Amino acid sequence: MSHTELRAAPHQHSGNDVPVIMRNVVYALLPICVFSVWQYGLSAAALILVVTLACLLAERINNFVSGTASTLSDWSAVITGILLALTLPPSFPLWMGAVAGLSAIWLGKSLFGGLGQNPFNPALIGRAFVQAAFPTAISTWVPAFSLNRFAGFIPTTLTAPFMLPPDIKHWIKLQGLDAFTGATPLARWKFENVAASAMEFLTGQVTACAGETSAILILLCGLYLAVRKFLDWRIPVAVMGSVTLLSWLFHLAQPARYPSPSFMLLSGGLMLGAWFMATDMASSPITPRGIWLYGALIGILTVMIRYFGGLTEGVMYAILIANATAPLLDQFNQPRVLGAKGSKS
Amino acid sequence: MRPISENLNCGLQSSIDMSSFFKKRVATFEHGIHPDYHKETGSLPIQRLPFAPKLYVPLSQHVGKPAIAIVRVGQEVLRGEVIAKADGMFSLPIHAPATGIVEAILPVPSDSGAMEMAIIIRVYQADGQEIRVRNPQNLDGLTGVALAMIMQQIGVAGKGGAVFPTHAKLIPPNGCVIDTLIVNGSECEPFLTCDHRIMVERAQHIMTGIDFARRVCGAPRAIIGVEDNKPDAIAALTAALPGDGSVTVKVVETKYPQGAAETLTYTLLGREVPVGKRSSSIGVVMNNVMTMAYVGKLLPLGEGMTERVVTVAGPAVDRPGNYIVPLGTPLHFLLDSVGAKSRAKEVILGGPMMGIAIASLDTPVTKGVCGVLAFGKKDDTEQRTYPCIHCGKCVKACPKKLNPTQMGMLAAKREYELMADQFFLAECFECGCCSYVCPSHIPLVQQFRVAKSFLKDRKTAA
Numbered sequence: 001m002s003h004t005e006l007r008a009a010p011h012q013h014s015g016n017d018v019p020v021i022m023r024n025v026v027y028a029l030l031p032i033c034v035f036s037v038w039q040y041g042l043s044a045a046a047l048i049l050v051v052t053l054a055c056l057l058a059e060r061i062n063n064f065v066s067g068t069a070s071t072l073s074d075w076s077a078v079i080t081g082i083l084l085a086l087t088l089p090p091s092f093p094l095w096m097g098a099v100a101g102l103s104a105i106w107l108g109k110s111l112f113g114g115l116g117q118n119p120f121n122p123a124l125i126g127r128a129f130v131q132a133a134f135p136t137a138i139s140t141w142v143p144a145f146s147l148n149r150f151a152g153f154i155p156t157t158l159t160a161p162f163m164l165p166p167d168i169k170h171w172i173k174l175q176g177l178d179a180f181t182g183a184t185p186l187a188r189w190k191f192e193n194v195a196a197s198a199m200e201f202l203t204g205q206v207t208a209c210a211g212e213t214s215a216i217l218i219l220l221c222g223l224y225l226a227v228r229k230f231l232d233w234r235i236p237v238a239v240m241g242s243v244t245l246l247s248w249l250f251h252l253a254q255p256a257r258y259p260s261p262s263f264m265l266l267s268g269g270l271m272l273g274a275w276f277m278a279t280d281m282a283s284s285p286i287t288p289r290g291i292w293l294y295g296a297l298i299g300i301l302t303v304m305i306r307y308f309g310g311l312t313e314g315v316m317y318a319i320l321i322a323n324a325t326a327p328l329l330d331q332f333n334q335p336r337v338l339g340a341k342g343s344k345s
Numbered sequence: 346m347r348p349i350s351e352n353l354n355c356g357l358q359s360s361i362d363m364s365s366f367f368k369k370r371v372a373t374f375e376h377g378i379h380p381d382y383h384k385e386t387g388s389l390p391i392q393r394l395p396f397a398p399k400l401y402v403p404l405s406q407h408v409g410k411p412a413i414a415i416v417r418v419g420q421e422v423l424r425g426e427v428i429a430k431a432d433g434m435f436s437l438p439i440h441a442p443a444t445g446i447v448e449a450i451l452p453v454p455s456d457s458g459a460m461e462m463a464i465i466i467r468v469y470q471a472d473g474q475e476i477r478v479r480n481p482q483n484l485d486g487l488t489g490v491a492l493a494m495i496m497q498q499i500g501v502a503g504k505g506g507a508v509f510p511t512h513a514k515l516i517p518p519n520g521c522v523i524d525t526l527i528v529n530g531s532e533c534e535p536f537l538t539c540d541h542r543i544m545v546e547r548a549q550h551i552m553t554g555i556d557f558a559r560r561v562c563g564a565p566r567a568i569i570g571v572e573d574n575k576p577d578a579i580a581a582l583t584a585a586l587p588g589d590g591s592v593t594v595k596v597v598e599t600k601y602p603q604g605a606a607e608t609l610t611y612t613l614l615g616r617e618v619p620v621g622k623r624s625s626s627i628g629v630v631m632n633n634v635m636t637m638a639y640v641g642k643l644l645p646l647g648e649g650m651t652e653r654v655v656t657v658a659g660p661a662v663d664r665p666g667n668y669i670v671p672l673g674t675p676l677h678f679l680l681d682s683v684g685a686k687s688r689a690k691e692v693i694l695g696g697p698m699m700g701i702a703i704a705s706l707d708t709p710v711t712k713g714v715c716g717v718l719a720f721g722k723k724d725d726t727e728q729r730t731y732p733c734i735h736c737g738k739c740v741k742a743c744p745k746k747l748n749p750t751q752m753g754m755l756a757a758k759r760e761y762e763l764m765a766d767q768f769f770l771a772e773c774f775e776c777g778c779c780s781y782v783c784p785s786h787i788p789l790v791q792q793f794r795v796a797k798s799f800l801k802d803r804k805t806a807a
Contacts, residue, residue, distance in 0.1 A: 005691040006704055008791040010777030011720070012380055012535060012697040017784045018731040074731060116734040116785075232737065286737030286750055335746045337769045338607060339617040 016230075018115075022075035024230045028221040029082045029276070035214045040090035040142070041149025043157040050094045052081030054101025062110045076115055080104050083123040083276055087269060087316070088130070091142045091168065093159035096134050103129040120323045121280045124316050131316075137165055141184060144206075144213065146175040184208045185267045186312040195259040201266040208268075215271040222275030231279040234288075238295020239274035239302075240265060246303045258307065270302065273315035283323040290329035298322045371573055373598035374608040376744050378778045380535050380601055380698070384574065386658050387538035389666045391546060394682055396443050396468045400673030401453040401709040402428070403463040407502035408509045409435035414464055420447045423477035425649050428464055437500045437510050437712075440649025442671040443468045444477060454705040456694045456714075463709065466673065481647035488560045490516060496561065499643045500650040500712075504540075504635035508713035511636055515561040521625045526564040527613060528555060530571040530578065530634040531597055531604035534696025537716045539656040540634050542667045544571065544578035547638045548585035554641030555592055562630050567592045569634065570609050574599040601698060602776040606631050608744050620772055635715070655679075655710060659718035661688040670710045677706035679717060689719035698777040731785035739779035739789060745772050749779035749789045756792035761799050770796055 037045045059077040063070050071077075084104050088097060104126025109118045131138050142154055156165035185196040185206050200206050201215055226233040243264050250258040264270070269277075278284060278298050285294045298318045305314025405411035412429035422428055422441040429439035445468040452460035468474075482495055496512040503509045517523045528551070532540040544551065555567050571579050573596050582594045597603055597612050607618050609631065616627045624631060639650060652672060658665040663684030670679060680689055693700040694714050710717070739749035747769055755764045764770040770793060779789040 004689075004702065004704055004706070005722075006702045007691065008788055008794070009693075009695075009700055009702075009775075010698040010781050010790065011691070011693055011700065011702070011718075012781060013786070014378070014380070014782050016782075017729075017786060018734060021734075021736070021784050076734075114732065116732040229738075281734045281736040284735075286735060286740045287748070288740075291737075330751075334748060334751075334768075335740065337620065337747055337772055338611065338745045339620045339622075339772065340769065341620075 018074050018076075021230050022079060024228060025079050025225060025276070026075055026082065028225050028230075029079070029086070031221055032086060032214055032217055032272075033082060035217055036086065036090070039144040039149075039213060040154075041146070042152065043149075043154040044090040046094060046153065046157060047088060047090060047092055047097050048082060048085040051085040051088070051097045051101040052078055054098040055081035055084070055105050058102045058105035058110070062105070062114070071115060074115060077105060080109070080122045080126070083272070084126045086272060087123065087127050089138060089141055091140055091154045091156045091165075092137055093156050093165045095159060095161040096130055096137055099133070100126040100130040116282045118280075118282050119327070120320055121277050121283050124277060124320055127316055128320065140165070140168070141208065142168065142172060143175055148175075184312065185263075186306065189259055189263070189267075190306075190312050193257075195263045196267070198262045198266060206267075215266045218271040218275055222271075225275075231275070232284070232291060234291045235279045235284060235295045236274040238292050239270070239278055239299045242296040242299025243270065243303055246300060250303070250307065264303065264306070268302075268306070268313045269315040273298070273302075273319055277315075278319050278322070280323075283326060285326045285329045285333070287330050287333045287335055289333040289335075290326070293329050293333070294322050294326060297325065371596055371598045372612045373600055374603070374611045374744055376742055376746065376778070377600045377602060377608070378742050378781055379599075380781060382574065382599070383536045383658070384538050384541070386536075386656055386665050386667060387541045387575070389542075391539075391542050391654055391667045391669060394668040394670045394674065394679065396470070396474060396671055397674045397678035398468060398470065399448065399675070400442055400445075400466045400468060400671060401463045401675055401707065402439060402442060402466060402673035403453065403455060403461045403709060403711055404429050404439060405455075405461055406439065406508065406672070406711040406713065407437045408507065409437070409513070411462070412436060412439045414450055414462075416447050416450075416464060418447050418449055421445070422447060422466060424474055425476040425478040425651060427478075427649065431497060431500075434497075435510060435513050437502055438498060438649070439464070440478075440500055440651050441466065442651040442673050443474055444472045445469050454703070454708045455711075456701045456703055456708060458704060463673070476648055476651070478649075479647045481645070484557075484645070489563065490561075492557065493561045496557065496640065496644060499640070499648065501636060501639050501643065502650075502712045504633045504639065504653065504713070504715060508711075511558075511632065511640060512561065514632070515558055515630060517562055517630070518623070518625050522628060523562045523564045523625065523630050524566070524628040525614065525630075526555065526559050526562060526567040527609060527629055527631040528567055528569040528634055528637055529604050529606075529609055529631055530569050530575075530582070531609055532575070533572060533599070533601045533604040534698055534700075534716070535601075536658045536718055537656045537696045538658075539654045539667050539715055541575050541578050543635050543638045543654060544575065545581045547642070548581040550638040550641035551582065551634055552585050552587060552592065552641065553645070554637030554639070556587075557640055557644055558630075558632055558637060559591075564630065565591065568613050569594045570597050570603075570613050571595070572597055572599040572603055602744055602778065605744065605774055605776055607774065620769065650712060653710075653712060653714070655714055656716040657683050657685075657719075658716065659685070659689075659693075659720050661685050661690070661719040661721040672711060673709045675707050675709050676703070676717060679710065680706065680719060685719045688721050690722045691720040693718040693720070698781065699775060728786055730787060733785055733787060736784060738782040738784065742778040742782045744776060744778060745769075745774065747773055749793075752796075753779075753787055753789050753792055756789075756796050761796040764793075764796055765800055770800075773797075 055077045108122030108125030159165040225231040244261045247261045247264040301318035302314045410432040414429045424444045445466045448467045449465045453463040455461040493512040501511045655670045
């Protein structure tokens with residue numbers, strides 16, 4: 001032996017490093033993608049692909065401009081891309097999806113210093129950007145399970161860049177689904193006071209983006225990550241718990257006006273938000289009490305926005321606002337050090 | 346609860362063992378980690394290692410003042426003879442680990458990287474190497490400081506790694522009343538099994554040692570904490586317990602760092618060591634099982650500490666096991682004897698979580714070395730560091746409930762004072778849990794060590 005290698009203790013490691021965690025999140029998202037494609041066909045597949053590629057492209061351009069080694073292998077840009085795609089309507093024009101992907105990485109992540117530095121969830125930044133930029137396209141919905149969804153694209157999908165998507169009312173009629181209203185369950189509840197039943201959600205028989213139609217699948221995928229300790233189970237539990245409690249109170253007070261907690265849990269982006277968005281590590285707190293408060297805040301804000309806000313859906317803004325409070329939640333809830341005075345945290 | 350667990354089991358039998366949820370919870374602390382334990386050597390009986398041709402016996406094998414050499418070059422020494430005397434209360438004498446001749450007194454490498462003065466003994470290979478010098482004394486009725494002074498003469502220092510002189514640790518500081526002697530048999534570091542084997546093979550020595558230790562510190566009771574992955578040790582200790590019930594064995598959860606002073610005290614007694622204070626302030630003194638075993642073996646005979654049991658293990662070791670190693674045995678001889686020298690690329694003194702990688706194989710085994718681990722070449726690509734992703738795994742792992750994420754960020758900006766003033770830097774006992782779980786391979790513990798030594802240097806300079 002010519003020389004020994006010197007390293008600082010500890011000399012053992014758990015083996016779960018950044019790429020392993022990120023890769024597992026991607027694995028957990030894949031079943032949801034498959035379900036989305038099964039529901040909406042080629043257009044959904046193309047959208048997921050284009051948005052993810054746009055995110056990877058933005059990340060790579062970033063590496064090129066800043067002269068750093070490629071960071072694609074940490075898989076985080078893939079997660080951003082898939083998550084973002086799952087929050088968009090399946091008929092969303094591809095070029096707009098690319099804009100969403102680019103803005104998610106550049107505005108949401110690179111601007112703040114890349115991996116781990118983003119104060120907000122990058123996917124939601126991208127979603128918020130296109131919601132402001134393309135309000136019509138992002139609220140245009142198509143029916144699920146149309147007969148020829150694997151034969152061709154939805155007409156809006158292939159809109160030429162910088163062009164507005166064509167009107168698809170005629171195309172929807174051709175699908176033979178006359179009952180289709182083009183409104184999400186939350187919109188129908190808000191404007192027509194019709195709450196979809198849990199059964200409709202569970203079978204995917206509602207009009208929405210993938211993140212909205214596969215609540216149970218998302219729950220299972222999230223549980224996989226929680227069991228493997230790749231996400232903090234306290235966040236989704238706190239979100240779902242506070243939504244359940246608050247909407248149950250409202251429902252008790254005025255059952256005719258406010259829907260049941262199961263509607264609130266299954267509708268909109270709540271499941272995807274609670275399990276995959278709110279749990280974004282960089283933009284969520286790390287102190288025990290901070291984590292519970294953060295999750296509860298997301299739940300409360302979601303219910304408030306849905307009930308009293310102008311928007312039909314509130315998960316995105318609830319998470320973004322809670323992201324902004326995360327550093328303060330940490331600062332004011334430092335854990336009590338073993339042996340230190342003060343109340344137990 | 347049994348039928349419920351069976352019901353839940355149907356369908357997921359292979360993936361999840363529900364019975365663990367319903368098992369009676371063993372005593373433990375919050376946070377911590379469950380690393381791969383690699384405790385294969387725990388089933389192998391202790392063996393004796395041959396004497397090396399030359400022993401390098403450092404004068405400082407304990408925390409405190411180094412011993413003062415009382416032999417000259419060329420002098421013959423007998424195994425067990427005092428070759429260096431204690432320099433005051435917080436010091437220990439050194440006994441000749443073998444019969445031979447003093448060849449030189451010069452600096453040798455130590456685990457800290459610094460050179461330390463050592464007595465080099467050329468061992469008489471033809472000698473039978475019996476212990477030739479003993480100094481037995483009448484210990485009947487002796488307690489407190491009087492017994493501690495005799496205990497000092499056998500030269501035992503803490504075997505868990507901190508190597509504090511045992512007699513000095515046992516004397517309660519002024520104004521402190523010790524109500525419990527905790528004997529640490531948890532051995533939570535992966536790979537290490539020497540305490541385990543000592544508990545199995547020398548339970549009687551441990552009980553004798555505990556009796557002496559209680560007479561010094563005045564503790565009316567003693568609790569031996571053993572992790573639940575060592576059932577044979579628990580059985581052996583329980584069989585050897587004195588009949589009066591003053592000593593008990595308590596089974597604790599197998600979790601790292603169960604064996605740290607703060608965590609084991611919390612696990613066994615539910616007491617927290619106050620920030621900045623020692624465990625004696627809450628009536629507790631803690632000793633390692635191996636320390637107790639050597640006190641129990643050596644003190645009645647008046648014999649000096651000349652050897653210790655060391656776990657030699659790791660992927661690059663052909664014949665891993667627990668060996669009785671004469672103090673001063675250089676590592677190259679030790680590794681040669683177990684068939685590891687050619688493949689070893691990284692050699693660690695202690696366990697893989699807190700042990701120190703050593704630069705020179707001339708470094709000798711001393712009183713505080715509980716393990717020698719040899720690893721082959723590691724894959725460097727696995728060690729790529731990423732930016733902190735703020736996952737909070739370290740916060741959930743830290744047994745002291747510190748905030749390693751925050752401290753790591755401050756360390757990167759060299760805000761060392763802030764770390765100490767607001768985030769309890771000094772409370773970190775460097776168990777390594779934060780670095781172990783960090784998915785970004787950020788060397789958090791190392792950053793905290795640097796921060797501590799920076800602040801210490803500045804304090805001494807000012």
